[in-house]
Amino acid sequence: MSERIDSQTAPEPVGAYPHARRAGEFLYLSGVGPRKKNSKQIPGVTLGAEGEILNYDIKEQCISVFENVRTILNDAGAKWTDLIDVTVFLTNMKDDFKIYNEMWKEYFGENPPCRTTLEINCLPTPIAIELKCVAYLGEKS
Numbered sequence: 001m002s003e004r005i006d007s008q009t010a011p012e013p014v015g016a017y018p019h020a021r022r023a024g025e026f027l028y029l030s031g032v033g034p035r036k037k038n039s040k041q042i043p044g045v046t047l048g049a050e051g052e053i054l055n056y057d058i059k060e061q062c063i064s065v066f067e068n069v070r071t072i073l074n075d076a077g078a079k080w081t082d083l084i085d086v087t088v089f090l091t092n093m094k095d096d097f098k099i100y101n102e103m104w105k106e107y108f109g110e111n112p113p114c115r116t117t118l119e120i121n122c123l124p125t126p127i128a129i130e131l132k133c134v135a136y137l138g139e140k141s
Helices: 060-075 093-108
Strands: 003-005 020-023 026-029 045-048 053-056 083-090 114-119 129-136
Touching: 026 060, 026 093, 053 060, 060 093, 083 093, 093 114
Parallel strands: 083 114
Antiparallel strands: 003 020, 020 026, 026 129, 045 053, 083 129
16 A cells, blocks of 8 residues: 655646655655746746747756755655655756756765666656655654
């Protein structure tokens, strides 16, 4: 059995899925992007008339996606430090990895979760980064 988690303070999912599910001592987050709540606005993104990305700022998107993850964790009763595994999807590894990696170090410090970073050709909305996270809510010291 698992418990569905629907955050009231994080941006709405772009599809038919919950923000997260708790299964036993684990919390599984659905893919989280950098959008703003109650808006289609994506921090650092300039779109053209046809919805195409004209330019974007990966640092702004990293800050926003990390904060969105933090919001979902908090609403689920978890903390940032409970994260144990993160899969990161980037649409431009060559240009964005360095800045994203710097932001990762800033947000996670000396005890980061496990991480896998993949380049993909697009995401469902005009974003450059998405995170898929797992948190462990068991033993607290």
